[in-house]
Amino acid sequence: MQANKTQNDLLSFPIGVTLKNMTIPMVMGMIALMSFNLIDTFFIGLLGTNELAAISFTFPVTFTVISLTIGLGIGTSACIAKTLGGGDNSEARDQGTSALLLSVVLVASLSSIGWLLITPIFTLLGSEQNTLPFILEYMQIWYFSSVFLVLPMIGNSILRASGDTKTPSTIMALGGAMNAILDPVLIFGLGPVPALGMTGAAIASLIAWMTGAAVMLYILSIKRQLIYLHLPEWKKLKNSVQKILKIALPAAGANMLTPLAMSILTAIVAGYGHEAVAAFGVGQRLESIGCIVVLALSMTLPPFISQNLGAGQVQRVIDGYKLCCRFVLLWQFVVYILLVISAPLIANAFASEGEVNQLIRVFIWIVPLGYGLQGIIILTNSSFNALHKPMIALQLSIMRLFLFYVPAAYIGGELYGIYGLFAGCVVGNCCMAMVSYFRFKKQGV
Structure with a gap:
């Protein structure tokens, strides 16, 4: 197992x-992947406003x-x-195998x-007859393809835990490039390939993820030997699953709160x-690009924290967290300035309709101003998970989404x-950024 060198690093x-x-x-790797995802949104946007709303x-x-x-x-x-x-x-x-x-x-x-509840779920979210057929086309395939999405995502976590971030970035870029190449072919058709519209976009993702x-x-199994090609003994499998779930369930719950809050927010936005x-x-997809460094840090800081926690180097954990917080505040301010300058170009690229174009510009002028603060929230949560204190991260996620973020957005609206x-x-x-930072200082390692 090739972990010793990166572990010492x-x-x-x-x-x-x-x-x-x-x-x-x-x-x-994330720039490549998310750029390709934006291309995906761009091609779907060319189909029309209803299709763009459907993918939203x-x-x-x-x-x-x-x-x-x-x-x-x-x-x-x-x-x-x-x-x-x-x-x-x-x-x-x-x-890793477990x-x-x-x-x-x-x-x-x-x-x-x-998959069984596609229609009732999206009807509840506010989808109507002008968007629901397109949603059905896309999601019927997407749900099946998600099984193939999970393998590279968990595999990336295994590689990052060993200190290897180059391989995950390469795999992400490979999948994103393949999806971007297949999108126009399958969506609009080329030669003998028929135009499949939203179905084509979903099939492109399926092929890329497979x-x-x-x-x-x-x-993982052959080149790096980070997992076994056989199932572990039952006792080892049970022990590994219990350890993983102890952190994974609260972390998954915290992550699932985000789409729940976004669902509520999307339903509120649908009223406009x-x-x-x-x-x-x-705007949500642009956020992925705008916060890409924060998202990357949220993936690289936890292995650093966990390995040093396992080695008993507590001060190194604290210093790493504070360094990252200072950095993201400065970095995201620079990103905000760049986005504001680029707002007209971005809006014109994604929408020709005047009202949609203007709303994209306003989103860019306002929302990215809080990306640095959001970065502190994300890094704090990921740090608590890395410290094997997932319940604190879950508590902070609940506070952020349902005590601050959604209520403030609703009241502003x-x-x-x-x-507003x-x-x-x-x-x-x-x-929430202030609450998160002071909670980390108060809690300690």
């Missing part, structure tokens, strides 16, 4: 250098399944990294339920018209319309 190299070396490859309606639901996977990945990474920090490579392989099996079973179960899953399983939903959906709703998102993040 996490435990002994200077903190800033270590996190930079881990984060830069993740940023590169799917975001909270698809993110529910993805959030479960993210939660499982958090538990996997925290357990394996701490085990590696303690020097037990064999148990780490047991945990994590993959557990994740496939849980995601397949959740997706099956979602390829990523095959590559990941080869790397389908143009507002379309603009809000574009009631007072000043859709513009956008401003409320910033206010909610500001309040």
Whole structure:
């Protein structure tokens, strides 16, 4: 198992250098992946406003399944990294193998339920006859393909736990590139390939994820030997699953609160018209790009924390957290300035209709102002999970979404319309960022 070198890097190299070396490859991979996802949204937007609104309606639901996977990945990474920090490579392989099996079973179960309830769920979210047929086309295939999405995502967590962020970034970029290439062919047709519309977009994702899953399983089992090709003994499997679920269930619950809150917020936005939903959906995808460094840090900081926790290096954990918080505040302010300057170009790229175009611009002028504060919230939650204190992270997530973020957005909308709703998102993040930072200082390691 090739973990010793990267393990020593996490435990002994200077903190800033270590996190930079881990984060830069993740940023590169995520830029590629998220850029391709924006291309996906761009091609769907060319089909029309109803199709763009339909894909916006799917975001909270698809993110529910993805959030479960993210939660499982958090538990996997925290357990394996701490085990590696303690020097037990064999148990780490047991945990990696068990994590993959557990994740496939849980995601397949959740997706099956979602597939059976497509119409009632999206009707509840506010979808109407002008968008529901397109949602059905997309989601019937997406739910099936989610089983293949879980394997590379959990595999990435295993690799990151060992200190390897270059391989996950490469696999993410590969999948995103394949999806971007297949999208225009399957959506609009080319040669003998018929135009499949929304169905084509879903099939493109399915093919990309199947390829990523095959590559990941080869790397983990053959090239890196981070998992076993056979099931662990029952006692080891049970022990690994229990350790992973102890962190994964609260983490998954916390992550699932986000799409739940987004579902509520989407339903609120739907009250301002389908143009507002379309603009809000574009804004949510732009947020992924705007916060890409924060998201990368939220994936690289936890293995650093968990390995140092396993090695008993507590001060190194505290120093790493504070360094990241200072950095994201400065970085996200720079990102905000760049987004404001680019707002007209971005809006013109995603929407030709005047009202949708204007709403995208306003979203960019207001909401990204709170991205740095949101970064502190994200890093604090991921740090508590890495410290094997997932219940604190869950408590903070509940507070953020249902005490600050959604209520502030709703109140802002009631007072000043859709513009006030956008401003409320910033206010909610500001309040929660302060709560999160001081909770970490008070709690300690």
